[in-house]
Amino acid sequence: MVIYQDTVITTSNGSRPSYHNITDQVKEIVAKSGVKNGIVVVQSPHTTCSVIFQEYVHDTDFNGDEFLQVDLNRILDRIIPRELTENTDYRYPGPKHVAFLMSMNDPKYPPDPATILNGDAHIRGSLFGASETFTIKDSTMQTGTVGYIYFIDWDQNRVRDRKCHVLVMGE
Secondary structure: OOEEEEEEEEEEEOOOOEEOOOOHHHHHHHHHOOOOOEEEEEEOOOOOEEEEEEOOOEEEEEOOOOOHHHHHHHHHHHHOOOOOOOOOOOOOOOOOHHHHHHHHHOOOOOOOOOOOOOOOOOOOHHHHOEEEEEEEOEEEEOOOOOOOEEEEOOOOOOOOOEEEEEEEEEE
């Protein structure tokens, strides 16, 4: 049994949901692992991020976002509007949580209240989930011809680096 782990780093754009096609990086990690038959788990440790499996769309808008992603964002904006100010559509974050976040001494999470108005990102992350699992057969991920792996940062409040963990197991 082989267990191999690696990390993919992405950078969010900070102004809209960030979709990152990480398919090639995951395929490279699978190849490095040497696993011929097994599974690969692609997982986000961030509560405002998701990993999804979706068709690659060749057409993009002027921001470089694929049309399917633009369509998804448009639908999500109707049912999960962006949290732009406190006490509007969301109860999150409550006063105790704000106090906790403001007390953190972590340079990755600056004590800036504007960056925690992201209840919408937490809800989107919960709906789409933090991971996807793929089978590996004969050293190849079984994703088909048009299936691609996307890491999404739903948080639209600031630019930052995000991690995506990849675990390959098998023989």
